[in-house]
Amino acid sequence: MYAQVAIKGPYGGLFSYTIPDALREAAIPGALALVPMGRGNRTGLIWSLADTCDYTGEIKPLADILGDTPPLNAELMRLLDYIARYYRQAPASIAAAALPAHLLHDRKRRVIWLGETAPPDSLSPALRALADHLRKRKNGLMESTIAQHVGRAGLDRKLKLLRDDGLIRIEESWDARHKARENPHWEAEEQAEVRQLHEPPQLTDEQQEAVDALNEAITAGRFAPFLLQGVTGSGKTEVYFRAVETALAQGRQALLLVPEISLTPQLTARYRVRFHETLAVFHSGLTPARRHDEWRRARSGQARVIIGARSALFAPFADLGLIVVDEEHDGSYKQEEGVPYHARDMAIVRASFNQAVVVLGSATPAMESLHNAQHGKYHHLRLTQRATGADLPPIELVDLSDPQNREGMRAHSLIGKTLREAMSETLAAGKQSLLFLNRRGFAPALLCNLCGHSVSCPNCAVALTLHKGRNQLMCHYCDHVADPPDVCPECGQLGLIRFGPGTERLEEEVKQRFPDANVARLDRDAVKGSADRLAKTLDAFRSGAVDILVGTQMIAKGHHFSGLSLVGVIAAESAMSQPDFRAAERAFQLVTQVAGRAGRERGQTGRVLVQTFDPQHYALTAAACHDADLFADQELRFRAEAEYPPFSRMALVRFSCEDLGEGDRFVAELRRNLPHTEGALVLGPAPAPLSKLRGRHRWQLMIKGADIRMVHQAVGRILAAAEPLAGRNLRIGVDIDPQAFV
């Protein structure tokens, strides 16, 4: 028997080890193993067991198995293996994404002797020697120090035996290290929310129908995928609650995936009120130690409902009966860095492995999900009315090319006349406004109007964004910062102008125009370095302390602000003009979602103004009449004609190299040797739209095929051709079902 161990590091692959007799029982897939590698030991995840081994060199034995029970059970290992194959990724990268960060890092543990001064006679000679060594130190010993004395082999197992006998205590050192950094504000916020929440509401007829359908499927205990398409404010959350209750009543567990940004105390509080201590929360505000605690509560079955962002997909469960993917269209479900996987798509896979029900919920479903619903792959449930009885707010498209609207706008003004007047009226009526602009900073470019030079990042092929508050130029890709120059670095003249829109500029204009209003801004800069800043600002807006909130997509979705009546979208273009076939879909989703924040309480009238230079665009006209079906009809027709997903499948193979010449030579060579796959279209390799990122030059190759098998086959052949041509400095990455084409 050989253990195939996934080990993080430059190799990325699986390494074979023999299994010593003492570890035979514990060495199963999903267990953490300590293995000899080079001159030291490394921690890895046992991926699989094999009877044979191809490796012809010396195969070493596993040094130890770590932990009491394997962190990942057979069900999760099956999912991980599927992900590795589907996305063509190294097992070690997947393991790193799936496990709490601590487990794979080399552990620093302190072992403290608790027993009598003399070890009991019943101990075996090996344990007795170890116990003798331990009892001499009052303050305990680091595990690494113990290993130097008694050897590493089997040490973990021996310590476990002593611990089980009550003779020692083992302290994870990071427990202490991270406790100090715990953020108390989050808990306080959540508590405040909990007190405000009341009894569950009586379901509307539409909600009841959806709940009935879900309950039936959950009770049947078989795999069943649903698309819950409900307009903004239709009470999808209440439907999820009822489904979760049913799954719990069946003795099973439930997983709720939410976009990271929705993980506000408001949302978790709503879940806490319903599910109490059976709830575990995985959010970015937790310290690693707390995260690990929550993870352990889930694995032990103590927590029966888990709510979390993308990576909660890997939450350990004994018997998962329901997965909910809230705002399933949200881009944050796709991980772009590291292992590119889509948590929504893999949620479907995980549900099918578990005979579980999976619900994808959204007011603006992805075209892929709609297509599946239309073809009977998913059950389609719809909520067409707002649960509170409020009407959807009227949406007006404001044509910015119309001179009337430009009246009073100065050179860099972002707010046209119609929006300005509406904001005045709202303020005068004591109501709140929200302005949405999908770009942070003051100006996305610093341009020389004498020579045309644009100040760009030294590491990336993009312009640097000016941040006026901190008076710095920043790269939004690599976080490079620089002082803004006084003169053009190219021609040396005083010709630099701050060009383009940004939330900081918008905030400044709002403050100038409405000096008496209380204005706040929410974007990545505004919440940087403070985990509770987001919650605090949202709270101030919710309580009415802030009159006008300016922000990026952080404010666009999921929130329920009861006093909000006016929503302004500053530049609807920015979403539509991207070189991406999903641009129209994103524009429709964005406008619908941000508009959906307005007028959510019964008896309230909301108003939404969308400023645009292209008021005829079908994404905007459909959004303006709240017609998701009309948009889907047009969008799916366009996708079918152009053979884009969901009518085809795609993949990107990316190449990057620090040296431009070396990359160019590789790409030219690959182009000459590009293999052909029947039924798959291959475009490139060509320089990527973002041609340089973090100091590496980039190229990409796009593959389009009628189905995923062809795409996989083409990717496999291209990798086989590319890998032998690639020098040491060239990196190759695969992105299956890409969401971003930069």
Ligand SMILES: Nc1ncnc2c1ncn2[C@@H]1O[C@H](COP(=O)(O)OP(=O)(O)OP(=O)(O)O)[C@@H](O)[C@H]1O
């Ligand atoms: N049956 C009901 N009766 C009255 N109010 C309800 C009912 N169901 C939900 N609500 C309330 O309606 C509001 C909107 O619900 P919720 O936030 O779940 O909507 P949603 O569908 O998730 O919207 P969005 O897609 O915009 O996030 C909430 O304040 C919720 O408490």
Ligand SMILES: [Zn+2]
């Ligand atoms: Zn950069």
